[in-house]
Amino acid sequence: MKDPVARTASPYTDPSVKGPRSKLLASGRSLAVNMLVNSVNKTGLHPGGVVPHHEHTELEEELHEKAHIDYDRVAIVSVDRADRNLRQIPNPSVPALYEDALVYETGTAITSSGALSAYSGKKTGRSPSDKRIVKEPTSESDIWWGPVNKPMAPEVWKINRERAVDYLNTRNRIYVVDGYAGWDEKYRIKVRVVCARAYHALFMRNMLIRPPREELEHFHPDYTIYNAGSFPANRYTEGMTSGTSVAINFAEKEMVILGTEYAGEMKKGIFTVMFYEGPIKHNILTLHSSANEGKNGDVTLFFGLSGTGKTTLSADPNRALIGDDEHCWSDRGVFNIEGGCYAKTIGLSAEKEPDIFNAIRFGSVLENVIFDQDTREVDYDDATLTENTRCAYPIEYISNAKIPCISNNHPSNIILLTCDARGVLPPISKLNRAQTMFHFISGYTSKMAGTEDGVLEPQATFSSCFAQPFLALHPMRYAKMLADKIQEHNANAWLLNTGWVGAGFSQGGKRCPLKYTRAILDAIHSGELAKVEYENYEVFNLQVPKSCPGVPSELLNPKTAWTAGADSFDREVRKLGTLFLENFKKYESEATEDVIKAGPVI
Numbered sequence: 008m009k010d011p012v013a014r015t016a017s018p019y020t021d022p023s024v025k026g027p028r029s030k031l032l033a034s035g036r037s038l039a040v041n042m043l044v045n046s047v048n049k050t051g052l053h054p055g056g057v058v059p060h061h062e063h064t065e066l067e068e069e070l071h072e073k074a075h076i077d078y079d080r081v082a083i084v085s086v087d088r089a090d091r092n093l094r095q096i097p098n099p100s101v102p103a104l105y106e107d108a109l110v111y112e113t114g115t116a117i118t119s120s121g122a123l124s125a126y127s128g129k130k131t132g133r134s135p136s137d138k139r140i141v142k143e144p145t146s147e148s149d150i151w152w153g154p155v156n157k158p159m160a161p162e163v164w165k166i167n168r169e170r171a172v173d174y175l176n177t178r179n180r181i182y183v184v185d186g187y188a189g190w191d192e193k194y195r196i197k198v199r200v201v202c203a204r205a206y207h208a209l210f211m212r213n214m215l216i217r218p219p220r221e222e223l224e225h226f227h228p229d230y231t232i233y234n235a236g237s238f239p240a241n242r243y244t245e246g247m248t249s250g251t252s253v254a255i256n257f258a259e260k261e262m263v264i265l266g267t268e269y270a271g272e273m274k275k276g277i278f279t280v281m282f283y284e285g286p287i288k289h290n291i292l293t294l295h296s297s298a299n300e301g302k303n304g305d306v307t308l309f310f311g312l313s314g315t316g317k318t319t320l321s322a323d324p325n326r327a328l329i330g331d332d333e334h335c336w337s338d339r340g341v342f343n344i345e346g347g348c349y350a351k352t353i354g355l356s357a358e359k360e361p362d363i364f365n366a367i368r369f370g371s372v373l374e375n376v377i378f379d380q381d382t383r384e385v386d387y388d389d390a391t392l393t394e395n396t397r398c399a400y401p402i403e404y405i406s407n408a409k410i411p412c413i414s415n416n417h418p419s420n421i422i423l424l425t426c427d428a429r430g431v432l433p434p435i436s437k438l439n440r441a442q443t444m445f446h447f448i449s450g451y452t453s454k455m456a457g458t459e460d461g462v463l464e465p466q467a468t469f470s471s472c473f474a475q476p477f478l479a480l481h482p483m484r485y486a487k488m489l490a491d492k493i494q495e496h497n498a499n500a501w502l503l504n505t506g507w508v509g510a511g512f513s514q515g516g517k518r519c520p521l522k523y524t525r526a527i528l529d530a531i532h533s534g535e536l537a538k539v540e541y542e543n544y545e546v547f548n549l550q551v552p553k554s555c556p557g558v559p560s561e562l563l564n565p566k567t568a569w570t571a572g573a574d575s576f577d578r579e580v581r582k583l584g585t586l587f588l589e590n591f592k593k594y595e596s597e598a599t600e601d602v603i604k605a606g607p608v609i
């Protein structure tokens with residue numbers, strides 16, 4: 008008999024739901040072809056939601072009927088773990104999650120290196136415009152309201168929460184994963200994830216810190232995530248602008264996900280919780296950065312938006328990995344928030360990124376990759392489904408990870424990563440205090456295709472603290488904390504452009520080869536780069552080295568590196584400089600004079 012759990016609402020995860028994908032699967036074509044056609048032909052899907060409207064009405068009626076018959080099940084998910092006909096699987100093992108994912112989630116498979124390959128359906132990146140914070144008295148006056156944190160009325164929260172819980176309760180199997188966020192016991196929060204897909208459960212098992220078995224027995228979560236991502240929000244619910252909704256309620260300490268199966272929403276949701284609780288409760292600074300530690304215990308932080316190189320550059324054979332994405336800086340040092348890494352896999356190769364390549368094995372979750380049906384070899388160059396192909400693995404899969412992921416030392420080097428598709432910012436510049444604050448508050452990068460829904464080509468973006476989509480409080484609050492910490496601990500700061508050199512993306516330049524970026528980092532860590540001669544880079548007034556071991560000197564100054572003509576160079580420099588100045592206007596009233604003056608001069 009067919010297990011009723013397979014009756015999920017998404018044509019991506021259920022062949023019995025009529026949709027483009029199920030028809031293709033029935034036709035017996037290879038997965039790669041199905042995926043290819045499917046990614047092009049999404050016309051059967053409602054533009055705003057995961058499920059075509061005509062398909063979900065029938066399903067919804069059924070769900071409502073069930074909910075009325077057995078309404079007290081709502082409480083089962085939220086309070087009571089007892090099994091009343093419903094299979095709740097608390098903290099399943101990795102093999103058990105593999106088995107369930109393979110049986111109940113169409114398209115899921117084991118790849119040749121032993122990783123679990125899963126598909127997130129229509130959403131293959133985060134949906135920042137569908138993120139909401141519940142407006143309630145305990146957090147209202149602290150939250151930085153605006154385009155990042157849009158308010159959700161408590162009534163709407165209740166509707167969405169109940170919709171998610173009802174949906175989860177109609178599943179024959181739901182998974183409960185418990186873990187910690189934060190390696191420092193003093194500051195960590197206990198997180199519970201309740202979800203319908205084994206893929207999501209394994210993802211969060213990898214990304215949270217895995218408690219010892221005995222600590223799971225009496226685990227009382229601080230925060231609970233209800234992930235009903237394969238079921239949409241009701242677009243007619245007030246305030247819903249699409250079928251996707253990602254909402255956080257700081258008073259209830261809950262998060263509800265509807266209408267997106269992209270697993271990254273969960274980890275970044277917890278990150279927002281840490282951006283809220285860190286400064287408010289503990290006076291610690293939450294950072295969108297990776298971190299690693301040298302043999303002498305010197306810590307480097309790599310701040311940067313998605314795609315700038317946090318994950319890639321923090322995995323360094325000469326340095327112990329503390330974490331690849333989310334950290335806190337307390338008065339005791341730096342700790343990782345997560346128990347795993349979430350690496351981009353597009354273009355991945357064993358030669359260029361051996362640590363990450365070797366981490367893709369049994370227990371790792373590959374997301375939205377294409378693999379050969381016969382050999383199960385993954386084609387990491389295939390972006391058919393998305394540029395944002397990913398792998399989530401436990402941090403101990405990186406052989407030189409530092410476990411516990413915490414350092415009692417304060418950072419010696421602060422690296423602000425940017426991926427400038429204009430080729431205007433130098434590959435490396437040394438920053439003084441004021442420049443560090445200017446660039447941290449500005450948070451410039453070129454957003455590349457992939458991680459966020461709808462971004463298809465490089466877009467100049469300014470994202471304060473290199474973390475705007477995740478900030479809970481006003482950016483200046485974090486910036487001031489950073490300034491104090493840098494001052495107190497006397498850290499060096501650098502601006503490192505992992506983006507285009509020689510010319511911009513639109514003039515046919517190319518991205519700085521990874522080997523040069525790594526050589527720059529080696530020179531920073533060995534202390535050599537601090538000793539070379541520097542020159543001033545006009546307009547931006549950045550100090551750039553005249554030489555760096557392992558890097559062709561002509562690449563170091565964009566003016567000498569530029570191959571597309573002096574006119575276009577001047578134009579691009581001015582354009583980017585102007586964008587910086589315009590963006591900074593909104594912070595001028597709160598920034599000090601020296602920081603305002605540290606920007607470009609045109």
Ligand SMILES: Nc1ncnc2c1ncn2[C@@H]1O[C@H](COP(=O)(O)OP(=O)(O)O)[C@@H](O)[C@H]1O
Nearest residue numbers: 313314315316317318319351505519520521524
């Ligand atoms: N010079 C470079 N430095 C860092 N990453 C680079 C460079 N050139 C290409 N890349 C690629 O850019 C991507 C950087 O992404 P990632 O490290 O995941 O960023 P983040 O963790 O900040 O989101 C990787 O796919 C990496 O292979």
Ligand SMILES: C=C(OP(=O)(O)O)C(=O)O
Nearest residue numbers: 133271312313314349458
């Ligand atoms: C998972 C993410 O992190 P990053 O791209 O910074 O690695 C994200 O931004 O969704």
Ligand SMILES: [Mn+2]
Nearest residue numbers: 317318332349
């Ligand atoms: Mn990353």
